[in-house]
Amino acid sequence: MLKSEPLGAPTKGAWIIAATIVALQLALSVGLFWANSIAEEARGRHVVDVGAAEASSQSYFQLPDAAFRPVRLPREGCCSSDNLIFRTHLTAEDAALTNPSVLIVSAYDNALIYVDGELAAGFGRTSGPPPNMGRRPQLLRLPHNMVHEGAVVDVAVQRIIGFGHLQPFYIGEYDALYPSFRALGFLRHDLPLFNAAIGAFVAAFCFCAAPLFGARGLMLSLATLGASWVLQHIGLYQTDPLWGAVANNGVYFLGFLGACICLPWFFIEWTSVFSRARPKRTAWLAVALDPWDATARRRLAIASLATLAIGAALISWRLSFNPAVASQDINRVIGWIGLLAMAFCLVRIVAFYLRPGSRDPIAASAFVFVILAAIADISMVRFFKTYGVFLGAAVTFFPLALLLSLAFRARGIFEAATATAEKLNVLVTDREREILRSHEEIRRNERAAMLLEERSRIMRDMHDGIGGQLLGLILQARSRKLSDQSLVSGLEQSLDDLRLVVDSLEQGEGSLTGALGAFRGRIEPRCEAAGVELDWQIEDVGTTPNIGPDKTLQIYRILLEACTNALKHGAPKRIGVLLKRDGDRIEIALTDDGAGFAPGAVQPGRGLANIRTRAQRIGAHLEIDSGAAGTGILLALGA
Amino acid sequence: MTQTPPRARVAIVEDDAILREDLARVVTQAEGLEVAGAAETLAGGRALLTPGLDVLLIDLALPDGNGVDLIREARERIANIKIIVVSIFGDARSVVRAIEAGADGYLLKGAGEQQAEEAIRTVLGGGAPISPAVASHILNRMRERATSTRDAAPDAPLTEKETAVLIDLAKGFRYKEVARLHGISPHTVADHVKSIYRKLAVNSRSEAVFEAVQAGLIKLKD
Numbered sequence: 001m002l003k004s005e006p007l008g009a010p011t012k013g014a015w016i017i018a019a020t021i022v023a024l025q026l027a028l029s030v031g032l033f034w035a036n037s038i039a040e041e042a043r044g045r046h047v048v049d050v051g052a053a054e055a056s057s058q059s060y061f062q063l064p065d066a067a068f069r070p071v072r073l074p075r076e077g078c079c080s081s082d083n084l085i086f087r088t089h090l091t092a093e094d095a096a097l098t099n100p101s102v103l104i105v106s107a108y109d110n111a112l113i114y115v116d117g118e119l120a121a122g123f124g125r126t127s128g129p130p131p132n133m134g135r136r137p138q139l140l141r142l143p144h145n146m147v148h149e150g151a152v153v154d155v156a157v158q159r160i161i162g163f164g165h166l167q168p169f170y171i172g173e174y175d176a177l178y179p180s181f182r183a184l185g186f187l188r189h190d191l192p193l194f195n196a197a198i199g200a201f202v203a204a205f206c207f208c209a210a211p212l213f214g215a216r217g218l219m220l221s222l223a224t225l226g227a228s229w230v231l232q233h234i235g236l237y238q239t240d241p242l243w244g245a246v247a248n249n250g251v252y253f254l255g256f257l258g259a260c261i262c263l264p265w266f267f268i269e270w271t272s273v274f275s276r277a278r279p280k281r282t283a284w285l286a287v288a289l290d291p292w293d294a295t296a297r298r299r300l301a302i303a304s305l306a307t308l309a310i311g312a313a314l315i316s317w318r319l320s321f322n323p324a325v326a327s328q329d330i331n332r333v334i335g336w337i338g339l340l341a342m343a344f345c346l347v348r349i350v351a352f353y354l355r356p357g358s359r360d361p362i363a364a365s366a367f368v369f370v371i372l373a374a375i376a377d378i379s380m381v382r383f384f385k386t387y388g389v390f391l392g393a394a395v396t397f398f399p400l401a402l403l404l405s406l407a408f409r410a411r412g413i414f415e416a417a418t419a420t421a422e423k424l425n426v427l428v429t430d431r432e433r434e435i436l437r438s439h440e441e442i443r444r445n446e447r448a449a450m451l452l453e454e455r456s457r458i459m460r461d462m463h464d465g466i467g468g469q470l471l472g473l474i475l476q477a478r479s480r481k482l483s484d485q486s487l488v489s490g491l492e493q494s495l496d497d498l499r500l501v502v503d504s505l506e507q508g509e510g511s512l513t514g515a516l517g518a519f520r521g522r523i524e525p526r527c528e529a530a531g532v533e534l535d536w537q538i539e540d541v542g543t544t545p546n547i548g549p550d551k552t553l554q555i556y557r558i559l560l561e562a563c564t565n566a567l568k569h570g571a572p573k574r575i576g577v578l579l580k581r582d583g584d585r586i587e588i589a590l591t592d593d594g595a596g597f598a599p600g601a602v603q604p605g606r607g608l609a610n611i612r613t614r615a616q617r618i619g620a621h622l623e624i625d626s627g628a629a630g631t632g633i634l635l636a637l638g639a
Numbered sequence: 640m641t642q643t644p645p646r647a648r649v650a651i652v653e654d655d656a657i658l659r660e661d662l663a664r665v666v667t668q669a670e671g672l673e674v675a676g677a678a679e680t681l682a683g684g685r686a687l688l689t690p691g692l693d694v695l696l697i698d699l700a701l702p703d704g705n706g707v708d709l710i711r712e713a714r715e716r717i718a719n720i721k722i723i724v725v726s727i728f729g730d731a732r733s734v735v736r737a738i739e740a741g742a743d744g745y746l747l748k749g750a751g752e753q754q755a756e757e758a759i760r761t762v763l764g765g766g767a768p769i770s771p772a773v774a775s776h777i778l779n780r781m782r783e784r785a786t787s788t789r790d791a792a793p794d795a796p797l798t799e800k801e802t803a804v805l806i807d808l809a810k811g812f813r814y815k816e817v818a819r820l821h822g823i824s825p826h827t828v829a830d831h832v833k834s835i836y837r838k839l840a841v842n843s844r845s846e847a848v849f850e851a852v853q854a855g856l857i858k859l860k861d
Contacts, residue, residue: 499729516810517808525754536811536813536816
């Protein structure tokens with residue numbers, strides 16, 4: 001269903017939707033960015049400059065002040081150890097607070113707060129393997145009895161996520177810090193969870209829909225992208241997962257790598273599926289800008305999944321020793337891969353939208369933004385050591401724009417299909433009419449040919465029968481050899497023949513049984529007049545499609561001739577007519593008990609010659625048997 | 640027949656003068672028959688349709704129209720009139736059309752005096768002459784009607800006996816032979832044939848009505 005159909009010029013509606021999406025994305029991004037910066041400015045003392053020490057043990061020991069080096073948070077180039085302690089001292093104002101509290105802005109680490117070497121507040125284990133705190137900021141109350149001016153406050157962090165350096169934290173009144181805590185919770189935890197849910201939906205939908213649509217690669221890349229996004233969030237948001245913080249880091253990195261690979265995969269699919277072939281040009285330009293053919297895309301899919309698998313293996317291997325440092329390294333490498341991938345995507349997608357027939361403002365509005373947001377977020381983490389917020393905004397609208405764009409395309413395809421169907425319909429109707437017309441023409445021609453044949457047959461019959469008879473009468477009358485008696489009988493013969501012609505036409509393609517029945521109607525009066533009894537033995541022979549009007553007429557004439565012969569020369573008492581069927585053979589017999597003749601010896605006369613010729617003409621087998629007991633004529637032919 | 644009944648009055652409608660005169664001669668010479676009038680057109684024939692008429696000899700091809708119309712009219716206007724079609728070929732198509740219009744029999748033009756007289760007497764005596772070709776034609780018509788999807792069954796279907804008789808008549812068997820084959824009297828065979836003729840006429844009338852309704856010529860009350 002999904003295929004390259006050149007888009008027309010974008011409609012006004014498409015532009016409006018695109019503009020709306022861009023506006024919403026910008027508004028949300030600006031809002032989130034603003035909220036992020038505001039949230040990080042809590043109403044309290046911003047602790048930026050602290051002392052830092054790396055602990056050798058997973059348990060907390062109060063170290064002397066000499067062990068701490070002054071650092072500025074967030075700290076650059078951290079760290080060789082999992083266990084870090086940041087030290088600050090409470091001021092007089094801190095000590096005077098009603099509800100003295102500490103707001104830990106950075107969210108990955110468990111932060112245990114010790115006052116004068118005693119555990120005062122915090123979540124998570126006090127010793128053992130480092131937990132993962134699920135990206136929640138922490139607002140911790142300090143017990144009153146422990147708070148005094150100059151008290152030593154140690155924030156012990158069991159670091160695991162290498163890039164999440166402890167951000168500057170705040171010491172202040174609990175209620176004053178609370179709004180920031182709430183806002184940070186929303187920004188860092190609640191909103192990303194919502195985005196993860198969107199990613200999960202997209203992944204599930206695309207996995208299920210991939211077999212249904214034409215563009216499986218496209219759907220699969222999108223599904224894998226969604227899955228990567230979800231995987232990243234699972235890695236980030238699990239609170240002290242059962243499989244351990246290190247493995248959880250691996251999950252996050254795999255998701256991150258997946259996103260970096262699947263986004264280019266998806267964009268290559270998108271810009272190829274919805275493009276038309278272009279003239280070839282330099283290989284590297286073509287790879288970057290031009291649509292990839294189906295084979296190349298299949299290879300890309302395999303390569304992407306293979307890269308993910310190799311990446312997963314490398315990540316596990318690197319995390320297997322010194323995970324804290326490894327995490328920083330891996331994160332840095334994937335960050336760079338991501339930046340390169342996004343740059344590639346940006347170039348490719350912009351080139352695609354600049355191409356005529358590809359201008360789809362709705363898709364562009366979200367796609368360009370998602371790439372920019374990814375670049376911005378990676379950069380923010382990488383270079384500004386703060387949290388990215390833009391992908392969150394982009395992800396909210398990305399699936400929406402995607403769906404809208406696909407819907408617009410589908411509508412275009414349906415419209416095109418409908419138009420094509422209508423065109424086909426018209427074509428089919430035209431052809432049908434043409435076929436009908438030619439059919440009618442053929443039928444008319446056939447009919448005309450049939451009529452012509454029938455007409456020439458009747459002409460032949462007339463010539464053969466009545467014509468010759470009348471001519472004979474005329475010639476005899478001219479030479480005055482015609483008696484009144486012969487004139488009447490000759491004319492009667494002519495009329496009889498004419499009536500036989502009519503009868504043969506009436507019988508048409510029916511049965512020979514009826515045809516012979518009609519024949520009896522014709523000869524009966526003559527037999528009666530001669531006092532001859534007709535022995536009529538007619539069997540119902542069923543339909544005889546092979547015996548048409550012409551053959552029927554010939555049979556009539558043969559029988560009439562035989563009858564006339566018998567009446568004229570044999571003086572019989574009885575004439576028998578028999579009709580029967582033997583399989584496909586029809587047998588007609590005419591017998592009389594008159595004086596016969598010797599078939600070979602005496603000249604049989606014109607009558608018999610006529611009978612032979614007619615039988616031959618209709619392909620019938622003829623037997624004539626004559627003797628003292630009478631004459632028999634047997635006619636056999638196919639039904 | 641042995642008593643002397645009043646002579647049967649015969650009207651002749653035939654456009655060919657020789658044939659008309661020949662028929663008139665046959666009728667005049669026959670005992671118990673007399674010529675009530677002769678006409679050569681449809682209009683002239685119509686004028687001959689008077690209540691006392693017993694027999695109408697009519698040709699189908701008349702100069703001012705088809706004799707079938709006059710047959711229908713005569714059947715309606717004169718009770719118990721016997722109508723005989725005079726045909727040159729005796730072809731089944733035209734004879735059956737005449738029977739459907741109400742004719743009782745047919746007579747071949749140019750038949751001998753004896754045959755012509757016999758045909759008239761047969762019809763007068765309540766007989767129904769039928770040629771094998773006509774029987775065959777009627778059979779075909781009945782079969783066509785039975786298989787036609789438009790009209791499920793004729794109003795007056797032939798009985799089994801009638802059909803059997805008709806089949807044998809179509810084979811060329813004569814009344815006497817048919818009677819022997821079926822073990823009935825020749826008279827019963829004639830009765831069957833008359834019944835067949837009547838049904839043919841009834842069916843043709845209802846068929847005409849049906850066709851007229853279909854064509855919108857007649858409106859039935861709903």
